[in-house]
Amino acid sequence: DTAVSQTPKYLVTQMGNDKSIKCEQNLGHDTMYWYKQDSKKFLKIMFSYNNKELIINETVPNRFSPKSPDKAHLNLHINSLELGDSAVYFCASSLRSGGETQYFGPGTRLLVL
Amino acid sequence: AQTVTQSQPEMSVQEAETVTLSCTYDTSESDYYLFWYKQPPSRQMILVIRQEAYKQQNATENRFSVNFQKAAKSFSLKISDSQLGDAAMYFCAYRRGLTSGTYKYIFGTGTRLKVLA
Numbered sequence: 001d002t003a004v005s006q007t008p009k010y011l012v013t014q015m016g017n018d019k020s021i022k023c024e025q026n027l028g029h030d031t032m033y034w035y036k037q038d039s040k041k042f043l044k045i046m047f048s049y050n051n052k053e054l055i056i057n058e059t060v061p062n063r064f065s066p067k068s069p070d071k072a073h074l075n076l077h078i079n080s081l082e083l084g085d086s087a088v089y090f091c092a093s094s095l096r097s098g099g100e101t102q103y104f105g106p107g108t109r110l111l112v113l
Numbered sequence: 114a115q116t117v118t119q120s121q122p123e124m125s126v127q128e129a130e131t132v133t134l135s136c137t138y139d140t141s142e143s144d145y146y147l148f149w150y151k152q153p154p155s156r157q158m159i160l161v162i163r164q165e166a167y168k169q170q171n172a173t174e175n176r177f178s179v180n181f182q183k184a185a186k187s188f189s190l191k192i193s194d195s196q197l198g199d200a201a202m203y204f205c206a207y208r209r210g211l212t213s214g215t216y217k218y219i220f221g222t223g224t225r226l227k228v229l230a
Contacts, residue, residue, distance in 0.1 A: 041152075041202055043204060045218060050215065055215045090158060098208075098215070100148075101148070101160055109156075
């Protein structure tokens with residue numbers, strides 16, 4: 001019954017590795033998001049997809065590549081991981097791109113060593 | 114540029130008492146939405162309450178209510194009869210319209226609420 005799910009919940013990896021975080025929502029929403037929450041708890045949007053189409057692409061290194069195989073899934077692939085990528089990554093969804101309420105996943109804590 | 118400011122990094126409240134968390138925002142839009150999200154230690158982001166800017170009536174959800182002052186661009190959250198489970202980080206958020214016709218959510222830096230038994 002989980003509305004927005006993310007896997008894995010924790011990810012510990014070495015610098016230079018490539019890793020992916022998966023997100024799925026079963027709410028029937030059209031729009032999905034990726035946020036990054038840094039060590040100071042600042043939450044900032046990275047990407048947004050509406051019906052598999054990229055609609056928001058913030059100033060994010062191109063080592064980060066989102067992929068939306070269908071509107072229920074939005075995965076985040078990160079190449080050549082750096083120490084500064086350590087953060088909690090949240091996936092979220094909303095009914096439409098202007099959908100007022102976002103529903104968040106549980107977060108993925110990424111630690112790059 | 115739209116910004117959201119939460120000037121209280123940390124607040125404490127005695128159990129059963131009332132506490133108010135402040136949030137101010139800057140915008141040139143007339144139609145927008147404001148939100149309060151709660152993030153307990155579990156890290157889950159949970160919607161607490163939302164307010165449509167076109168509505169003059171302040172939103173209320175059980176023990177949670179807002180004081181929305183549109184002219185002052187202020188959106189404070191009042192928690193009545195505080196409970197231990199209310200302890201969390203609280204984020205104020207603003208939904209901003211983009212020229213592309215899509216929307217972006219901007220979050221404040223959060224206020225950590227401690228509830229004292």
